[in-house]
Amino acid sequence: MTLSKTFDPTSTEKRLxxxxxxxxxxxxxxxxxxxxxxxxxIPPPNVTGTLHMGHALTMTLQDTLIRWKRMQGFDALWxxxxxxxxxxxxxxxxxxxxxxxLSRQSMGREAFTKRVWQWKEESxxxxxxxxxxxxxxxxxxxxxxxxxxxxxxxxxxxxxxLYNQKLIYRDNRLVNWDxxxxxxxxxxxxxxxxxxxSLWYIRYPVDGLIDTTLTVATTRPETMLGDVAVAVxxxxxxxxxxxxxxxxxxxxxxxxxxxxDAYSDPEKGTGAVKITPAHDFNDFEVGQRxxxxxxxxxxxxxxxxxxxxxxxxxxxxxxxxPAFVNGLNGLSxxxxxxxxxxxxxxxxxxxxxxxxxxxxxxAERGGAVIEPFLTTQWYCDAAKLAGPAVEAVEDGRITFxxxxxxxxxxxxxxxxxxxxxxxxxxxxxRIPAWYGPDGHVFVAHDEAEAQTQADKHxxxxxxxxxxxxxxxxxxxxxLWPFSTLGWPDKTPELERYYPTSVLVTGFDIIFFWVxxxxxxxxxxxxxxxxxxxxxxxxxxxxxxxxxxxSKGNGIDPLELIDDYGADALRFTICSLTGVGRDVKLGxxxxxxxxxxxxxxxxxxxxxxxxxxxxxxxxxPETVQSALGIWLLSETSKAVxxxxxxxxxxxxxxxxxxxxxxxxxCFCDWFLELAKPVFASENQDEAREIRHVAAHxxxxxxxxxxxxxxxxxxxxxxxxxxxxxxxxxxxxxxEPVQLSQTDNARAECEQMIRLISEIRAVRSExxxxxxxxxxxxxxxxxxxxxxxxxxxxxxxGRLARVSEIDILEGELPQGxxxxxxxxxxxxxxxxxxxxxxxERKRLQKELTKAEExxxxxxxxxxxxxxxxxxxxxxxxxxKDRLATQKEECARLKTALARII
RNA sequence: GGGCGAUUAGCUCAGCGGUAGAGCGUCUCGUUUACACCGAGAUGGCCGGGGGUUCGAUCCCCUCAUCGCCCA
Numbered sequence: 001m002t003l004s005k006t007f008d009p010t011s012t013e014k015r016l017x018x019x020x021x022x023x024x025x026x027x028x029x030x031x032x033x034x035x036x037x038x039x040x041x042i043p044p045p046n047v048t049g050t051l052h053m054g055h056a057l058t059m060t061l062q063d064t065l066i067r068w069k070r071m072q073g074f075d076a077l078w079x080x081x082x083x084x085x086x087x088x089x090x091x092x093x094x095x096x097x098x099x100x101x102l103s104r105q106s107m108g109r110e111a112f113t114k115r116v117w118q119w120k121e122e123s124x125x126x127x128x129x130x131x132x133x134x135x136x137x138x139x140x141x142x143x144x145x146x147x148x149x150x151x152x153x154x155x156x157x158x159x160x161x162l163y164n165q166k167l168i169y170r171d172n173r174l175v176n177w178d179x180x181x182x183x184x185x186x187x188x189x190x191x192x193x194x195x196x197x198s199l200w201y202i203r204y205p206v207d208g209l210i211d212t213t214l215t216v217a218t219t220r221p222e223t224m225l226g227d228v229a230v231a232v233x234x235x236x237x238x239x240x241x242x243x244x245x246x247x248x249x250x251x252x253x254x255x256x257x258x259x260x261d262a263y264s265d266p267e268k269g270t271g272a273v274k275i276t277p278a279h280d281f282n283d284f285e286v287g288q289r290x291x292x293x294x295x296x297x298x299x300x301x302x303x304x305x306x307x308x309x310x311x312x313x314x315x316x317x318x319x320x321x322p323a324f325v326n327g328l329n330g331l332s333x334x335x336x337x338x339x340x341x342x343x344x345x346x347x348x349x350x351x352x353x354x355x356x357x358x359x360x361x362x363a364e365r366g367g368a369v370i371e372p373f374l375t376t377q378w379y380c381d382a383a384k385l386a387g388p389a390v391e392a393v394e395d396g397r398i399t400f401x402x403x404x405x406x407x408x409x410x411x412x413x414x415x416x417x418x419x420x421x422x423x424x425x426x427x428x429x430r431i432p433a434w435y436g437p438d439g440h441v442f443v444a445h446d447e448a449e450a451q452t453q454a455d456k457h458x459x460x461x462x463x464x465x466x467x468x469x470x471x472x473x474x475x476x477x478x479l480w481p482f483s484t485l486g487w488p489d490k491t492p493e494l495e496r497y498y499p500t501s502v503l504v505t506g507f508d509i510i511f512f513w514v515x516x517x518x519x520x521x522x523x524x525x526x527x528x529x530x531x532x533x534x535x536x537x538x539x540x541x542x543x544x545x546x547x548x549x550s551k552g553n554g555i556d557p558l559e560l561i562d563d564y565g566a567d568a569l570r571f572t573i574c575s576l577t578g579v580g581r582d583v584k585l586g587x588x589x590x591x592x593x594x595x596x597x598x599x600x601x602x603x604x605x606x607x608x609x610x611x612x613x614x615x616x617x618x619x620p621e622t623v624q625s626a627l628g629i630w631l632l633s634e635t636s637k638a639v640x641x642x643x644x645x646x647x648x649x650x651x652x653x654x655x656x657x658x659x660x661x662x663x664x665c666f667c668d669w670f671l672e673l674a675k676p677v678f679a680s681e682n683q684d685e686a687r688e689i690r691h692v693a694a695h696x697x698x699x700x701x702x703x704x705x706x707x708x709x710x711x712x713x714x715x716x717x718x719x720x721x722x723x724x725x726x727x728x729x730x731x732x733x734e735p736v737q738l739s740q741t742d743n744a745r746a747e748c749e750q751m752i753r754l755i756s757e758i759r760a761v762r763s764e765x766x767x768x769x770x771x772x773x774x775x776x777x778x779x780x781x782x783x784x785x786x787x788x789x790x791x792x793x794x795x796g797r798l799a800r801v802s803e804i805d806i807l808e809g810e811l812p813q814g815x816x817x818x819x820x821x822x823x824x825x826x827x828x829x830x831x832x833x834x835x836x837x838e839r840k841r842l843q844k845e846l847t848k849a850e851e852x853x854x855x856x857x858x859x860x861x862x863x864x865x866x867x868x869x870x871x872x873x874x875x876x877x878k879d880r881l882a883t884q885k886e887e888c889a890r891l892k893t894a895l896a897r898i899i
Numbered sequence: 900g901g902g903c904g905a906u907u908a909g910c911u912c913a914g915c916g917g918u919a920g921a922g923c924g925u926c927u928c929g930u931u932u933a934c935a936c937c938g939a940g941a942u943g944g945c946c947g948g949g950g951g952u953u954c955g956a957u958c959c960c961c962u963c964a965u966c967g968c969c970c971a
Contacts, residue, residue: 005934359971404904405903407902408903408970411902411903411969507969542910542911544967576911576912578912580905581904581905582967582968584912588923589911589923591936592923592936593922595934595937596936598936599937601933602933602934602937604933605933605934606933607933609932609933652912652913653913656913656921659922660921667934675931756939756940759939760940762939763929763939763941764927764940764941767928768929769928769929769930769931769938769939770929770930770931772931797931798931800931800939852918856918859917859954862954864953864955866954868953868954868955869917869954873917873955876917877917877918880918
């Protein structure tokens with residue numbers, strides 16, 4: 001076959017991916033005990049999700065690792081799947097219902113759930129198709145979904161077990177409440193946003209002291225209906241005399257105590273703070289410390305409700321009017337606030353209003369202002385589960401890369417709060433708890449089991465009703481590393497792939513997901529879920545801005561793949577993934593790295609044109625030519641570096657190593673130096689160089705397969721290395737140890753330096769490449785001379801040299817000169833160059849060389865250096881000085897020769 | 900307020916005790932049998948400021964500044 005002029009990513013990607021899938025090239029094989037296992041769990045994307053750059057980043061890294069390990073001979077499992085994303089999915093389906101004039105309430109739970117499943121089958125999981133476009137080699141037949149039967153069984157099993165172990169319980173406490181969804185949400189799903197608000201200063205009359213008021217400052221005046229105390233700092237002299245007294249609340253007329261509590265900050269506001277335990281997390285704790293009642297005055301939709309206070313409303317002239325308060329019933333938070341502030345103002349209890357910037361909690365999804373809300377929810381005792389999870393990281397069974405994330409993990413785990421696991425949604429794992437007529441709870445795997453428990457408990461048959469709520473999506477995600485492998489059954493997969501090898505994810509879900517997997521894994525599997533955790537950064541745009549829909553600065557990875565190919569995108573991502581750094585990615589970067597794909601393609605075309613084909617049984621040890629040995633040893637170095645880079649998750653170094661080797665070594669030097677060999681009479685050498693080229697091209701394709709799977713496989717097949725689609729299952733290259741490479745290396749490196757020197761002189765002297773120039777060697781060793789003779793053809797082509805010879809006698813007029821070790825390269829250019837330019841050029845070189853020499857001299861003249869530094873370093877400096885001195889001397893001589 | 904990270908060439912980033920590097924950009928030259936999605940060459944840096952440790956600091960320690968993230 002003949003390679004087309006350019007690489008066509010689109011058709012190649014489509015063809016190869018289908019072929020790989022057809023060949024089951026991504027399949028793990030738990031029965032194959034010959035190979036050691038290596039496994040990665042995909043962080044399950046949201047089933048409503050579409051591929052964004054964040055996915056492209058994390059999946060590219062994972063795919064690179066899994067492809068690399070597969071080549072290294074591991075039985076590699078990359079476990080695919082998606083999660084059911086309770087809130088997000090329910091939102092999506094409710095939105096489409098509302099466009100049909102329907103609502104979830106009107107259709108009922110069962111019909112709604114059915115509808116969600118229907119949506120999932122038809123439109124959900126589109127991301128799995130998109131991952132294929134990226135080239136992700138996931139073991140698709142093993143794809144899982146958190147709502148699958150198997151995973152649901154795991155969820156029930158875990159819930160029941162934790163309940164029986166008293167690690168799951170019900171509790172009435174404050175939760176973060178989304179008043180739009182009317183559901184509890186996790187602390188972690190709350191985003192605090194700084195907003196411009198106000199601080200309202202309100203006077204509370206002190207009971208029994210005429211004309212004495214205590215002024216509280218608050219950001220939420222509407223909650224004063226539910227105030228149960230005013231707190232002042234016990235150290236605060238201003239208020240000490242008031243502690244133990246009571247104040248009368250404006251509007252409601254209730255009496256509440258003044259308590260001393262360190263929570264009150266004397267520096268903030270007036271130093272006196274109103275306490276509303278049912279509507280503020282800090283106040284809740286103050287309330288508990290002082291055994292204060294909790295009064296809710298907002299309902300599930302964050303509207304004023306008077307249910308708990310209407311009995312106690314008092315009429316106090318000029319202070320409290322029950323009619324006003326009754327009028328607030330059903331008002332939104334915002335409207336109630338306006339009405340209350342206006343009323344306080346007109347009654348004269350509003351002292352002042354100050355502008356105030358403060359944090360307001362918002363729901364991450366939907367964006368509603370979160371309301372702390374007092375409800376009964378299911379909780380998981382995360383503190384108990386955290387212990388063994390922390391230990392696993394402490395004793396090194398789990399390693400974070402980069403390590404500093406361990407501190408973040410520890411800090412959160414050591415102060416972990418009870419985990420609210422119930423959600424007031426319909427889409428998710430319904431809580432396996434049933435209630436008897438008196439509210440007694442029975443937790444069981446299914447209704448029958450609950451019924452049996454109930455029958456026993458009550459001594460007679462009673463009707464049970466199941467808990468309406470579902471579990472937090474992260475509850476099921478926390479089980480992902482073992483539930484996907486078949487737990488609670490003892491499957492071969494579970495036995496073989498748990499614990500998994502590495503988890504690759506972003507730092508934004510360390511708490512949400514990573515920590516929970518470790519807790520659940522330790523508790524139920526009695527082992528860590530993964531050994532390494534590679535935490536990568538976030539994808540940002542070129543200017544370092546976070547990509548977001550609202551900013552409109554996001555880039556669609558699929559568009560990039562369409563325009564530049566998946567290989568280019570993947571290579572760009574790897575190149576930019578340093579340790580612990582965000583990835584700034586723009587279209588331009590991908591465009592730039594695409595040139596590398598093209599370069600590889602063109603190099604391959606050159607090889608093809610020169611009849612370079614895969615050679616069966618090639619033995620690197622038999623290579624005789626300096627060029628061949630040099631390339632093979634450079635290849636070994638690249639293989640070693642690339643492997644080391646991948647071993648330490650240095651994707652940037654891996655990419656860079658390949659880039660430099662292919663471009664800087666293989667293309668720029670080897671192929672160029674090979675041209676004269678191919679053109680020469682020496683058929684033996686030409687054949688050998690062809691074989692070396694073929695071998696190294698094969699090594700390059702192997703090295704790049706993990707990151708650029710498409711173009712490499714295409715070439716692999718084209719060059720006859722193997723069947724189409726077979727590169728993925730080839731072995732990872734190993735460095736070869738050649739004996740006696742020193743001479744060959746020295747020779748090639750010296751000739752490269754020689755060519756570079758001549759090129760530099762020519763370029764600086766502005767000699768056009770079309771003009772060939774002879775080069776004479778002065779003071780050259782026989783070694784250089786012989787080498788230069790042997791490489792005459794190559795030097796001629798690459799340095800545009802007409803002939804290279806030893807300089808007999810004196811320098812001709814008008815020469816340019818360059819220093820190469822002990823030799824001086826002389827380019828006779830009379831009439832072509834301006835002598836003063838050459839003088840300036842040499843003078844500049846000399847100045848630079850003298851500066852370097854001076855540095856070394858300074859160092860060596862420091863007695864302390866000689867006495868205290870490592871002797872090897874001292875010797876190195878002495879050698880360096882000798883070289884520098886010689887170079888300076890030669891440059892001076894060269895300068896002196898210019899008349 | 901607490902914690903973490905960053906600060907190196909115009910830009911994006913490596914390096915992290917012993918002559919400051921890459922890619923992109925810029926400038927110059929160029930179409931020599933793979934490649935203009937190209938080649939050759941050059942230009943470009945008080946390695947954020949100050950102090951300390953050391954024979955020697957971009958690198959280790961302290962401190963300040965600026966920016967970013969997380970937690971309150």
